[in-house]
Amino acid sequence: MGRTRPGDAGAKVLKAASALFYRDGIHAVGVDTVAAEAGVTKAALYGNFGSKSRLVVAYLRDRDRRWQEEIDAITIAHAGPRERVLAVFDAYEAWLSADGYRGCAFLNATSEFPDPADPVREVVRHHKTALHGYLRAQLQRAEPQRADVLADELMLLLEGAAVTSVVAQNAQPFRTAKRLARTLL
Amino acid sequence: MGRTRPGDAGAKVLKAASALFYRDGIHAVGVDTVAAEAGVTKAALYGNFGSKSRLVVAYLRDRDRRWQEEIDAITIAHAGPRERVLAVFDAYEAWLSADGYRGCAFLNATSEFPDPADPVREVVRHHKTALHGYLRAQLQRAEPQRADVLADELMLLLEGAAVTSVVAQNAQPFRTAKRLARTLL
DNA sequence: CACCAAACAGACAGGTCTGTCTGGTGTCAA
DNA sequence: TTGACACCAGACAGACCTGTCTGTTTGGTG
Numbered sequence: 001m002g003r004t005r006p007g008d009a010g011a012k013v014l015k016a017a018s019a020l021f022y023r024d025g026i027h028a029v030g031v032d033t034v035a036a037e038a039g040v041t042k043a044a045l046y047g048n049f050g051s052k053s054r055l056v057v058a059y060l061r062d063r064d065r066r067w068q069e070e071i072d073a074i075t076i077a078h079a080g081p082r083e084r085v086l087a088v089f090d091a092y093e094a095w096l097s098a099d100g101y102r103g104c105a106f107l108n109a110t111s112e113f114p115d116p117a118d119p120v121r122e123v124v125r126h127h128k129t130a131l132h133g134y135l136r137a138q139l140q141r142a143e144p145q146r147a148d149v150l151a152d153e154l155m156l157l158l159e160g161a162a163v164t165s166v167v168a169q170n171a172q173p174f175r176t177a178k179r180l181a182r183t184l185l
Numbered sequence: 186m187g188r189t190r191p192g193d194a195g196a197k198v199l200k201a202a203s204a205l206f207y208r209d210g211i212h213a214v215g216v217d218t219v220a221a222e223a224g225v226t227k228a229a230l231y232g233n234f235g236s237k238s239r240l241v242v243a244y245l246r247d248r249d250r251r252w253q254e255e256i257d258a259i260t261i262a263h264a265g266p267r268e269r270v271l272a273v274f275d276a277y278e279a280w281l282s283a284d285g286y287r288g289c290a291f292l293n294a295t296s297e298f299p300d301p302a303d304p305v306r307e308v309v310r311h312h313k314t315a316l317h318g319y320l321r322a323q324l325q326r327a328e329p330q331r332a333d334v335l336a337d338e339l340m341l342l343l344e345g346a347a348v349t350s351v352v353a354q355n356a357q358p359f360r361t362a363k364r365l366a367r368t369l370l
Numbered sequence: 371c372a373c374c375a376a377a378c379a380g381a382c383a384g385g386t387c388t389g390t391c392t393g394g395t396g397t398c399a400a
Numbered sequence: 401t402t403g404a405c406a407c408c409a410g411a412c413a414g415a416c417c418t419g420t421c422t423g424t425t426t427g428g429t430g
């Protein structure tokens with residue numbers, strides 16, 4: 001019977017791991033579960049990723065890449081810097097609400113990996129630095145002299161809305177954050 | 186030899202659990218480790234708390250109680266509502282920096298317990314609701330008509346600064362948050 | 371067609387997890 | 401003094417964890 005072609009196992013594992021790690025938490029999901037959900041053997045999982053730690057890093061890198069695509073879509077869809085910045089709030093909210101307010105995968109990973117030197121934390125810093133850089137680049141065009149401070153402040157609002165919406169299990173914090181962001185701009 | 190008096194085991198376990206759960210994460214710490222660190226047997230731990238889940242809830246309740254004492258101290262030390270609100274930012278920052286920016290114990294627990302119906306999440310909601318209520322009560326005296334919105338906004342700034350300071354491993358986000366809070370007031 | 375890489379199936383090792391149980395020891399109060 | 405109680409010491413069960421191993425089957429390529 002048509003078994004899957006070689007080389008697909010890695011992608012299937014990554015897809016299953018993404019869903020499970022995000023939904024249940026990283027420490028709470030074992031590699032057996034990931035392999036079973038992916039329809040793949042543990043040997044194939046280890047052949048592709050080497051260890052669970054590396055699979056976790058791959059999971060976060062993949063999510064960062066998909067988020068970057070979202071940012072690119074925003075850049076294409078909106079021309080003005082203010083519109084782009086506000087669209088980031090909408091995109092963030094959409095990602096969180098789509099999965100029942102489970103929170104930011106990178107902040108969750110930060111909670112589960114306390115060591116700041118862990119490779120996981122490097123991916124998190126990379127992701128957040130990229131987001132901050134995008135905001136600052138946009139603001140540089142709109143309000144050059146306030147760009148740095150504004151980018152810091154908008155990051156606080158974004159992250160605050162993210163975690164607060166998880167506790168509250170609804171999108172209301174994002175409305176508060178976006179309204180305040182609009183007045184700051 | 187002077188063994189400890191009966192009744193002390195519970196307090197010793199709670200103290201050890203608080204330190205370990207907060208530092209390493211809840212799922213990452215086993216009950217054997219907690220019992221060993223407390224200088225107590227597992228039997229005593231289970232005799233006092235019944236299960237790890239209940240110990241986790243006790244840990245968060247205890248931390249909430251200690252935070253409430255901090256809030257009470259702020260109320261005593263400052264008379265004006267604006268001073269009290271800004272002092273909350275300082276207290277939050279002090280708690281995080283004192284433990285190497287490991288983050289808010291309640292938000293970390295939220296990451297580790299995805300089910301919103303979990304007793305752990307109820308403690309988290311209680312804690313955050315109490316904080317929000319304190320801010321709103323203070324603001325009611327300073328700016329009655331804006332109190333509700335302002336309390337929401339300050340919560341976003343507090344939570345945003347908390348998680349961002351963990352990623353960055355420094356207190357800079359709190360300075361940004363406090364400055365913005367001051368201009369909002 | 372023959373070969374090889376990559377998948378399969380599934381057992382296995384060694385460790386850790388939560389939770390229980392047995393039996394001994396110390397303390398306090400009646 | 402005696403009994404209740406809370407603890408100690410440590411083994412134990414059963415599940416789950418990561419990671420490895422043996423051997424087989426398959427699909428794509430030279």
